[in-house]
Each structure stands twice: as structure tokens, then as C-alpha cells.
Amino acid sequence: MNNKETYHLTIQIYVSYVCYFLFSMNPGFIRHFQHGLFVKNYHNSLSKLATRKKVKKYSQKPVPLTAREKVSKYMRGNKSRDTKPELLLRRALWQNGLRGYRVHWRKAPGKPDICYPSRRLAVFVHGCFWHRCPHCQPTFPKSNLRFWEEKFINNQQRDERNKTLYREAGWQRVVVWECQLYQDLASCLSLIKALHRGVPASWEIAA
DSSP states (O other), rough: OHHHHHHHHHHHHHHHHHHHHHHHHTTEEEEEEEEHHHHHHHHHHHHHHHHHHOOOOOOEEEEEEEOHHHHHHHHHHHOOOOOOOHHHHHHHHHTTTTTOBBBBOTTTTTOSEEGGGGGGGGEEEEOOHTTTTTTOOOOOOOOSHHHHHHHHHHHHHHHHHHHHHHHHHHHHEEEEEHHHHHHHHHHHHHHHHHHHHHTTOOOOOOO
């Protein structure tokens, strides 16, 4: 055994005797000693976490939708009832005292958006895009043309069939276009008020 090893062994024996003396004189020293080791290890762990490099997470770019998927998404977002134009007209009718109407009454052909059964009056609020408004003439979709042509033709043919049914039943049928509703709501209300008061059964009004 060389001098260096002898020196380290002496130090270890000395430290052991000191610890034994402290433990025997003060039992609470054990808790303080253990707590000191815990604090030391805790700070070492924090320093290791601080020096650890953060891994960057890269988000994947969304895959662009195909033409068919775009149409499907657009159709799902389209509501068949309680649209903004319908709510606007119903609110205006209510405020002007034209109450007692039925909404999407199933007993009438085509389930009109607003219906006064006792007055034999049906009001349709047509979206300019879906029913091909003759006033504002909305643009035609550029993709999936065959689908849109069939869709628009079916809508227009259904409107013509309902028009014939109302004429044969002696009802008044009013078509309020979306663009007219936003441009001149007062005129639309005046027309519905006049028909609500009663007009000859032979009249056919298409606003």
C-alpha cells in the first residue's frame, strides 16, 4: 500500500468516526443528513433537465381537398331550413304584426318556409345560388359541372311543380329572393302584407 492509498483510507476512517459520533450524540442529525442528500439530488436533476435540448414538433400540413371532397364539405355546411334570409324575414314579419305563420308546414306542397294556412298564403325564401336567381344571376361553379347542372335543374323543376300545385289549389305563392330581401326588405314586407289582407284567388305573385 502506497502513501496515497494510506492517506485516503485514513480520511475515510476519520469521517466514519465523526459521523458515528454525531449520530450517537444527535439522532436528528440523520434526518438533516438525508434531507441534504435529497436536496442535492433534486437540484442535480433540475440542472440536467435545464441542459436537455428541447425536441421540436413539426405539424403536418393539411392535405388539399379534391373537387368531390370540397363539394361534399360545402353541401354538409348548407342548411335546408332556418337560414339567415329566412330568419331575417320571419323576424321582420313578427315585428310588423304578421304573426301566426307556420314554419316549413308539411301539409303544403314543398313545405314553404313561411305559411299562413288560414290565408292560403305560402312564402318561399329562395337562395340565389341554389335556385338560380334571374335578378342577380349568380356565377356558375367552375368544377364538377355535371353535378351542379343536375342539382340546379332538379331544384328548378321542383319549383315549377310546386307552382302548378298552388295554382290548382287556389293558393297565393310568393317567392322572395335572397338578394331582394337584403336590398329592399320593406318592399317584400309590403307585398306579403297586401296578400295577407286578401287578394283575388286568380292572382299569382312571384316577387
